[in-house]
Amino acid sequence: MGKAEKLQDKARQAAEQAKVKASEAGQQISDRSSRQRTEDEQERAEQAMRDAGIDRG
Numbered sequence: 001m002g003k004a005e006k007l008q009d010k011a012r013q014a015a016e017q018a019k020v021k022a023s024e025a026g027q028q029i030s031d032r033s034s035r036q037r038t039e040d041e042q043e044r045a046e047q048a049m050r051d052a053g054i055d056r057g
Helices: 003-052
Strands: none
Touching: none
C-alpha cells in the first residue's frame, strides 16, 4: 500500500469516526430534549393540580 493510499485510508477512518460521534451526539441531544419535555409536562400537571387544590399524597 502506497503512502497516498495509507493517508486516504486514515482519512476514511477518521471520517467514519466523526460520523459516528456526530450521530451519538445528536442522539444524546434528542434524548435530553425528550426527557426535558416530559419533565416540563409533569411539572405543569403537578402545578395545575396544586392550583386546583388536589393533593397527590
